[in-house]
Amino acid sequence: MTSLLIKPIIEAKLISMEDIVESCDRTPTPAKRRYSPIDEELVGLQDDAERIHRHLTRGTKELDVISIVGMPGQSKTTFVRRLYNNPSIVSHFDVRVWCSFSQTYNVGKLLLEILKQIIAGKRVIVGGRSMADMLRKSLMRKRYLIVLDDMWEIKAWDVLRSSFPDDRIGSRIILTTPLEQVARELKYHSYPFHLRMLDGEESFVLWQRTAFQGEICPPELLEVGWLVTRECNGLTDLIIMIAGSIPKKERRDPKSWLKVARELRSQSFEESLMKMIQSSFDRLEDHLKCCLLYMGLFPKGYEIPVSDLLKWWIAEEFVQTIDTLKLEETSKSCLYDLVDRYLITVTETRSDGEIKHCKVREEVHDFCSRKIREEKFMQLVVPYNPHQPAVDTDEQRKCMYIHDIMKNEYSSDKAKSFEKTQGSLEFIAHPKFSIPHRTNLYPLLNDFTLIRVLHLLDMYLESSWATAFQSLTHLRYLAIFVKELDFKWLSHLLHLQTLRVRSSYTMISPAIWRMAKLRHVDINEFSITWEENERVNFVESSEIVLYNLKTLGMFYMSVADMTPNFWGKFPNLEELKLHIDEFGDVPDDSVLSIKLDFPSSLKVLSLCDIFLTDEIVLTIARLRQLETLKLSEIYLTGEKILDLNDNEFPVLRVLKLHHVFMIRWICSNASSSFPLLETLVIKSCSKLEEIPYSFADIEALQFIEVIKCGKSVLESALEIQECRREESNFQVQVSYKD
Numbered sequence: 001m002t003s004l005l006i007k008p009i010i011e012a013k014l015i016s017m018e019d020i021v022e023s024c025d026r027t028p029t030p031a032k033r034r035y036s037p038i039d040e041e042l043v044g045l046q047d048d049a050e051r052i053h054r055h056l057t058r059g060t061k062e063l064d065v066i067s068i069v070g071m072p073g074q075s076k077t078t079f080v081r082r083l084y085n086n087p088s089i090v091s092h093f094d095v096r097v098w099c100s101f102s103q104t105y106n107v108g109k110l111l112l113e114i115l116k117q118i119i120a121g122k123r124v125i126v127g128g129r130s131m132a133d134m135l136r137k138s139l140m141r142k143r144y145l146i147v148l149d150d151m152w153e154i155k156a157w158d159v160l161r162s163s164f165p166d167d168r169i170g171s172r173i174i175l176t177t178p179l180e181q182v183a184r185e186l187k188y189h190s191y192p193f194h195l196r197m198l199d200g201e202e203s204f205v206l207w208q209r210t211a212f213q214g215e216i217c218p219p220e221l222l223e224v225g226w227l228v229t230r231e232c233n234g235l236t237d238l239i240i241m242i243a244g245s246i247p248k249k250e251r252r253d254p255k256s257w258l259k260v261a262r263e264l265r266s267q268s269f270e271e272s273l274m275k276m277i278q279s280s281f282d283r284l285e286d287h288l289k290c291c292l293l294y295m296g297l298f299p300k301g302y303e304i305p306v307s308d309l310l311k312w313w314i315a316e317e318f319v320q321t322i323d324t325l326k327l328e329e330t331s332k333s334c335l336y337d338l339v340d341r342y343l344i345t346v347t348e349t350r351s352d353g354e355i356k357h358c359k360v361r362e363e364v365h366d367f368c369s370r371k372i373r374e375e376k377f378m379q380l381v382v383p384y385n386p387h388q389p390a391v392d393t394d395e396q397r398k399c400m401y402i403h404d405i406m407k408n409e410y411s412s413d414k415a416k417s418f419e420k421t422q423g424s425l426e427f428i429a430h431p432k433f434s435i436p437h438r439t440n441l442y443p444l445l446n447d448f449t450l451i452r453v454l455h456l457l458d459m460y461l462e463s464s465w466a467t468a469f470q471s472l473t474h475l476r477y478l479a480i481f482v483k484e485l486d487f488k489w490l491s492h493l494l495h496l497q498t499l500r501v502r503s504s505y506t507m508i509s510p511a512i513w514r515m516a517k518l519r520h521v522d523i524n525e526f527s528i529t530w531e532e533n534e535r536v537n538f539v540e541s542s543e544i545v546l547y548n549l550k551t552l553g554m555f556y557m558s559v560a561d562m563t564p565n566f567w568g569k570f571p572n573l574e575e576l577k578l579h580i581d582e583f584g585d586v587p588d589d590s591v592l593s594i595k596l597d598f599p600s601s602l603k604v605l606s607l608c609d610i611f612l613t614d615e616i617v618l619t620i621a622r623l624r625q626l627e628t629l630k631l632s633e634i635y636l637t638g639e640k641i642l643d644l645n646d647n648e649f650p651v652l653r654v655l656k657l658h659h660v661f662m663i664r665w666i667c668s669n670a671s672s673s674f675p676l677l678e679t680l681v682i683k684s685c686s687k688l689e690e691i692p693y694s695f696a697d698i699e700a701l702q703f704i705e706v707i708k709c710g711k712s713v714l715e716s717a718l719e720i721q722e723c724r725r726e727e728s729n730f731q732v733q734v735s736y737k738d
């Protein structure tokens with residue numbers, strides 16, 4: 001079994017730590033920007049997309065396989081992604097699943113990946129049933145769309161096909177492949193569809209859009225632009241990679257593009273593509289090279305959650321800055337830089353336009369895999385041998401990576417339990433797949449004492465986990481799924497920056513207040529239980545201040561604890577998920593008099609299960625840095641009216657209302673109350689009559705989503721859309737589904 005070693009800097013001799021800090025500090029704070037997945041930016045092929053759309057939503061009621069055939073570089077995956085994310089496709093199918101193949105695929109893992117997407121994150125317990133049988137039963141009587149991306153052979157299909165029931169309700173399977181033979185052999189009703197090359201005009205438009213990010217090509221570059229795109233022969237991937245290979249400051253220089261055109265003319269497609277990627281990589285600063293190669297350790301096609309990725313980069317110390325409070329902003333800037341160079345693609349965005357998931361481009365992943373070996377970014381770690389000299393500890397820090405095709409290479413006796421198990425063993429300290437319950441992970445951890453990132457939310461840990469983790473003192477990021485947690489079990493993790501826990505019971509001990517490097521605490525539910533005099537000692541102590549803490553939740557608090565002195569212990573807190581406890585014990589006639597306090601530094605506030613009084617609304621409005629407000633399970637007194645006429649939220653950009661039990665919403669001047677609001681999401685507000693029409697006057701508003709609300713709310717959202725119909729960047733999405 002092989003382990004991977006991560007070097008903080010590819011070649012330490014190339015750049016000093018001072019240089020890294022200086023270069024990171026030069027990275028500007030990322031401006032608020034709205035990304036869209038790259039598949040939405042694909043130029044041309046609209047007629048082809050409409051044709052496949054008809055095959056998906058009309059035609060035979062029997063199960064059908066639609067094969068998309070095209071050579072590497074034609075963006076088959078991008079083409080299908082656009083269809084997969086089309087709102088009409090999303091609403092047409094009950095279940096959608098995306099499954100990417102690789103050259104070393106494992107059928108069991110493919111079945112598990114599909115199954116996990118269908119059951120929406122619930123834990124998979126195989127028991128005595130086969131995975132194929134579980135998958136089949138989960139799909140029965142559902143109209144499903146399954147995408148099998150980049151299939152090169154039909155062997156896997158013989159196992160997978162029995163898992164896809166045909167209930168004659170219009171289910172579909174989309175297959176992408178470069179091989180005509182594979183498409184022919186898997187034909188059901190529809191003939192294979194051959195993706196065409198882009199024509200000259202489409203190629204130029206795509207180059208212009210990617211190189212100048214939506215702006216029109218400068219006149220002095222028109223001729224050379226046509227010359228460059230003509231040499232690309234209509235290959236989408238090559239056009240995109242060329243656009244990203246030239247630094248922004250050089251993209252208006254005709255000489256740069258002319259040089260590219262000459263190189264294209266003398267090389268094959270594969271040579272040209274690799275040269276463009278190499279050029280882009282060479283121009284990256286060293287910390288960006290580390291960030292990209294780190295992403296290359298994930299399986300090809302894996303969609304990486306950005307919120308985790310940014311924290312992993314920080315934990316591995318790829319991202320550094322003198323002002324540690326700006327690490328997250330700097331990390332996000334690194335992500336933007338890689339996206340803007342078209343080395344990674346955005347596969348999913350949040351409702352506010354921020355990136356939710358991304359992946360390394362397929363051809364870039366191949367490049368990274370080779371570069372990882374060349375630069376020794378990963379190294380084979382030999383099991384401990386007392387007769388060999390010790391290795392320097394800096395060379396033993398590992399990013400944990402156990403792959404099923406590598407497991408036989410690992411000769412440690414401590415890992416033999418792994419070789420006897422079935423199922424997936426692949427994870428990079430953050431598993432893509434569940435590991436069988438019977439797998440004994442703990443002995444293996446003895447070989448990973450210097451690991452910094454350990455993400456095991458998909459794996460339920462038995463009660464002995466706390467003992468097994470005692471030696472992992474270098475952890476910066478820890479995400480675990482356990483039955484119970486007492487913070488004193490983690491008090492030795494003095495370098496811990498991020499703690500994510502899924503647990504049925506969490507005990508907060510005074511140890512948490514001593515973990516000064518904590519930045520993000522994300523626990524499904526936890527509350528503070530104060531011992532005698534502990535509350536007073538905490539509030540009055542001048543030594544207990546968590547300056548680095550930026551995220552805290554889901555936090556159960558009593559009204560009595562919500563004081564300025566308490567929040568003063570977290571002076572830089574930006575995101576708070578809060579369940580205010582003890583409201584249920586407050587008499588109805590006393591609810592209106594309750595006053596709360598929130599940290600003034602908040603940018604994101606999530607409130608759950610509270611009575612929303614005028615006083616509380618006013619308190620929230622006083623948070624002058626608040627950008628996102630999420631209200632869930634919210635009750636109102638009296639006539640259930642939410643009146644915001646006298647309140648202003650000057651920098652609020654995202655407002656989400658979920659199960660807010662109100663009937664009327666009064667806001668006669670929304671452009672004054674929410675001048676910068678970009679996103680409004682209303683979900684399961686069953687009693688609400690309508691959205692105030694004044695929201696149509698908010699110039700910044702770009703997106704309204706209404707889910708499982710009354711017909712009148714949907715109609716009011718559509719009325720606002722009609723008022724803004726001439727604005728191409730304004731969208732309204734309504735749905736009765738979750």
